[in-house]
Amino acid sequence: MSPSLLDVSSVRDYLSRRLLCQVATEHKAVALTFDDGPHPRHTPWLLDMLAAKGLKATFFVVGRRVRRYRDILARTHAEGHEIGNHGDHHVPLSALPDALIARELKVCGKLVEGVTGQQPRFMRPPMGWVSDRVLSVARNLDYEPVIGSIHPQDSRQPGVEVILRRLRRRLEPGAIIILHDGGWRIGASRQQTLQAIDTFTDELLAEGYTFPTLSELVDMAGTVKDPA
Numbered sequence: 001m002s003p004s005l006l007d008v009s010s011v012r013d014y015l016s017r018r019l020l021c022q023v024a025t026e027h028k029a030v031a032l033t034f035d036d037g038p039h040p041r042h043t044p045w046l047l048d049m050l051a052a053k054g055l056k057a058t059f060f061v062v063g064r065r066v067r068r069y070r071d072i073l074a075r076t077h078a079e080g081h082e083i084g085n086h087g088d089h090h091v092p093l094s095a096l097p098d099a100l101i102a103r104e105l106k107v108c109g110k111l112v113e114g115v116t117g118q119q120p121r122f123m124r125p126p127m128g129w130v131s132d133r134v135l136s137v138a139r140n141l142d143y144e145p146v147i148g149s150i151h152p153q154d155s156r157q158p159g160v161e162v163i164l165r166r167l168r169r170r171l172e173p174g175a176i177i178i179l180h181d182g183g184w185r186i187g188a189s190r191q192q193t194l195q196a197i198d199t200f201t202d203e204l205l206a207e208g209y210t211f212p213t214l215s216e217l218v219d220m221a222g223t224v225k226d227p228a
Ligand SMILES: [Zn+2]
Pocket: 035, 036, 086, 090, 126, 127
């Protein structure tokens, strides 16, 4: 499944019945989530921006990147952000046998635990590739699988204005926003993501929104939004 399928409403309904996509809450709160890092340049820029505005986010990290940029993960954790598991090699988990799905999650989970002292609460399947098997293996390892509700496809670099339009269109309390600080190629630019999120968070702050970590957002509501 390609990420663009997340924008098809029937697929979104299917997913939201099986894993966390959005949180039901009356609070003006959204969770910013960033995938595929840590990245040696983009993640520190992003951390600086979040710190300057007093915002929290959740970072779904890839094990092989954590091995290289452990210090950036340590900073991310020290500054109060939440860390999620995005697999060890960023491969489509539903294409793997159960033992390898477990291995992808266990290896990344151990790397994160080595920095934060605990296994992440959430996992996000790379590229949105999920199946009942993936969900069952993840839950057996005590992970809560999560996708999200707003996916502006920032990693395709469609332009800052396009990213902003997509973010604004689906904005509502309890939204989980999928963005990228890392990338397939270490040289990939995330300038558009950083610019868009800078503007978007200013707009939301002016409207009275808060930016909790994913755990804080989920615990704020206690229940997952019913798609029906
Ligand atoms: Zn990813």
